[in-house]
Amino acid sequence: MRTQPAQFAQPASPYATQQPLDVLVTGPVFFDLVFTGLPSGPVPGTEVWASGMGSAPGGIANLAVAASRLGLSTGLAGAFGDDAYADWLWTVLGKQEGVDLSASRRYRHWHTSVTVSLAMENDRAMISHGHPDPEPASALVSGARYAHAVVAELSAEGEPWWRDLAARGTLIFADVGWDPEGSWDPAWLDLLEGCHAFTPNEVEAMAYTRADSAVEAARALAERVPLAVVTRGADGAVAVDSASGEEVEVDPLQVEALDATGAGDVFGAALITGTINGWDLLRRLRFAVLCSALAVRQFGGSLAAPGWGDIADWWEATVAAARTGDRAARETAARYDFLDDALPGHPLARVRRADATMARLADVSTGEGPAPTVRSSM
Template sequence: MSTSSEDAPAFDVLLAGTVFFDIVFTGFPHPPAPGTEVWTTGMGSSPGGIANLAVATSRLGLCTGLAAGFGDDLYGDWMWQVLRDQEHVDLSRSRRFHAWHTPVTVSLAMDDDRSMVTHGHPPPESVAALLDPPPPTRAVLADLGDPEVRSADWWRTAAAQGALVFADAGWDPEQVWDRRILTDLADCYAFTPNAQEAMGYTRTDSPQAALRALADHVPLAVVTRGHEGVIAIDSATGEEAEVPALDVAAIDPTGAGDVFAAALVLGTVRGWPLTKRLRFATLCSSLAVQQFGGSLAAPGWGDIADWWRDVRTRADAGESSARETAGAYSFLTDCLAGMTTRRVRRAEATIARFSDADLASPDAEPPTAPSSGL
């Protein structure tokens, strides 16, 4: 997707949605029960919601534009600063709203799953209005499970202008699995549900059958299966692939799917083969679940470099599983060449004023425009 500087899109990725102030609790000795108090061993605060995707794409070097509403309260101030100044997300299409308070989510991460409690109100102005018309972009990430997103024109307009739309639909708590979502996929390049969602929307009884049904609707169909890995079909290239999950000690699954999608976008706009894209996305999401805090758990290239160095060290020491992993991920050596591996900030138990990310080397510049090399 190489373009000249004169006609290059304004963004690599364009996003729109709601930003939540997330408070994530981890390390429960036992589940909380009514009338009791539970002390946990971990807690993190971070921007959440659509910010999970924004941080994940930006940390991978994709020039990211976000359209979202922000309150003018303390939470809103902090998240605006984190996303714009620390994570280098372009907020020129976002707005601050006076006297509108930031939506808040408390997430309880237990046993590789989570429960959430949320409070908030609709923003004074529709997010879709902030993208009328949308700026040029290489890719769009859209949640079709959100009725407001499904009814919006901005992402369809972006698709008509050449953007690749990567769609997800999310969990249907009523498990109705509205099949009209499949009709909406006509304007999408990729669909990335998990296995249960994929089977629900396609009315099939196995992830493999769901994948083949979805491949009739989008060029790139991807079904994630948790610890069983991921399967996908790229109809445009004729590729089919299955990639196993990496064995990691997960502490918080919040945002893992968003990190997977972000990495998949990067691999797609770089023109990688399907298996390589899936392995890279699997790695990034595996790194994310080992941190807590949703958006700020997303890996940067420094985290990827650290993981790759550790795998090669163990492989050189004769560890058989590490040798197998090193062979599967040998492409990382080329991917990491020339990449800036600046430090990234993790979620902290409070709204932190300072971060060790500020100690990054002075040559760690944020992505300011789409690169023709993507």
């Protein structure tokens, strides 16, 4: 059964009459085009053919889809354009994936940002194009339903809008984007004031803290936030709880990785799920590693995120292998035995994967009417 920690008690707010969300995410939304099965990276003057491809919502939508598939009531406060990509994104997110878009807005004469992701060598390289959102996150969040947890991306532009929410009891899970200039200014970490957790990847964490290892980086970051989590890709993850002093390192699960696009966002969604369920730090981290491992076995970023049905299938196969005497499976089953209690009560329906091209809107439409009228961009 799911339990809610005391800190999630809803304070008085303008949204007290509305059912609160489990999590609200905010940030840029992208249309992702993912290529897999590349024999090598492209170089000038050549053409490389990929054996697979998929289209999917990207950017902050990765985390929104992953959270919704794990059963969290999820809202997205984001900017959408007035083009065909935006029509498709709005339909897939709101009607196929069940993400609450009431705090999102559409803008005229503003096009959807696009990312091409190239899955290679158990990682990915990306090419993106887009423009800053027409309005800051604070303008979108101001009209959102109350949420127990909020995902915010650190940005040097504007005031840290999440601090008012944190003061009212919302847990802020902070992330940070890639620094294309390579300066990795430690002053950015001052923005973490008021945040509950910070979840950078290993490269980002070590660059910002000037640490020599992920563990050292997590310890340094734990001086700024109650929970510091550093993801390490194929090497697992490490976390430090500054309140208790607990340090946890979790090994990766060995899977055949097809596409790492969005794996960090799936990790973050699973971490929030475990937090809302009141799990201890070790279980939260193991669950996050599991969900991201299941995601990289599929291609398509957000639409590779597992649902509870995928988790149940993996658990059943792992337990069956353990009963045959497989030593590795026995050890894995022992680490994840908490799934016996976590799985009951969750719908185990199949989730939709990325298509090679944009799905027809009719394939995901539920007949609930058109998207909201677009408004002029600023």
